[in-house]
Amino acid sequence: MPATPRIVFLDAGTVDDLPAFARFDELGDFASYALTSPEQLLERAAGATVLITNKVALSAETIEQLPELQLICVAATGTNNIAKEAAAARGIPVRNVAGYSTDSVAQLTLTALFTVAMDLLHLNREVYSGNYSRAKDFTLWRQPFYELRGQRYGIIGLGTIGRRVAELATAYGAEVVYYSARGNDHDAPYTRMELDEFLATCDVVSIHCALSEQTDGVLDLDRLRQMKSSAYLVNVARGGIVVEQDLVTALDEGAIAGAAVDVFREEPLPADHPYLRVRNRDKLLLTPHIGWASVEARTRLIEGIMQNIRQGV
Structure with a gap:
């Protein structure tokens, strides 16, 4: 991973209100979006070495079109929105955060x-x-x-x-x-x-x-x-x-x-x-899928994502 990775958080809208979110800037060239539609995905992900996604799906086709991508971080426990075989074929780790909620x-x-x-x-x-x-x-x-x-x-x-x-x-x-x-x-x-x-x-x-x-x-x-x-x-x-x-x-x-x-x-x-x-x-x-979303749980999630990025590839 480059000394200054380019990190893109594709759908940060459920965590970007927390104080801990500002610490992503310490890890590299960081950009975030509240939501990303399928039509916006490739443009926003272009050039990223690290992609963070919660619900945005990363298909095999999408992964193949991102030559600089070196790490996928899932802002959740489940990783079924990631084409993991395609990522593995490229040697791209897929890291989630377990136990935070x-x-x-x-x-x-x-x-x-x-x-x-x-x-x-x-x-x-x-x-x-x-x-x-x-x-x-x-x-x-x-x-x-x-x-x-x-x-x-x-x-x-x-x-x-x-x-x-x-x-x-x-x-x-x-x-x-x-x-x-x-x-x-x-x-x-x-x-x-x-x-x-x-x-x-x-x-x-x-x-x-x-x-x-x-x-x-x-x-x-x-x-x-x-x-x-x-x-x-x-x-x-x-x-x-x-x-x-x-x-x-x-x-x-x-x-x-x-x-x-x-x-x-x-x-x-x-x-x-x-x-x-x-x-x-x-x-x-x-209730509208709020069980995971206490302030403490979302803060632990952010800390887990940052730790996954610090580990590098």
Whole structure:
């Protein structure tokens, strides 16, 4: 790598508000763009020795047209937007940042669960609408809610984030079990279950696995109907793991009590997405893929990218 590398961050809009972002200038000739469209990609990447991308796809054709490129840094954990074989053929390392968002995603997982299971959005509206002010009693609710203590909390994917969620659920007194799509046992103090029993017995199911051939669409309508009608589903992993229309059907027919979703097969969420047509919106909490995005997590991400650049080729 040259003494002064030319570094281009193609889609920095989700991290360029942080103080740590200014430190990229210390590493070389640095340029950044909030977003880069496919039409803008080659012009902006031309001459770069280091490319940083979050979601911008780098195809084999694109990589071949960037003769000076020596390093690709992914501002995320997943690298499926990179033609890695083409990069390897050129001797170009592809470096990601793992583990930066563990606590942030785990925090949202429990927050989202409690928000939907305790009916908090509805209760907030009841206070602001004046219905609580007109109530005859000092308290108000429309449906019972339960403590997590003593309930079975099921985790799909016992990786770094899944283990952190397991720790939090255990701290609340839940019984944690897990399902592994690969059928692997993990060195962890939790019981691994097969999917049928897992779905039929868990009071909460939260998803923390990668999207793969084994997990793509694994939670379809038949699987969702296996769950308890009192159970809650939380998906903070990848949208494609749950068949999205089937989740709406399951909620509308009362197959499960509620769900919280932070990830979608297509992002941003299309305006005609089936989630937006769910009958009772209080049963489906939707957040715009924010689980990864605490200030601390995004700062760790920037620091990880800079460390990957410092390592050179």
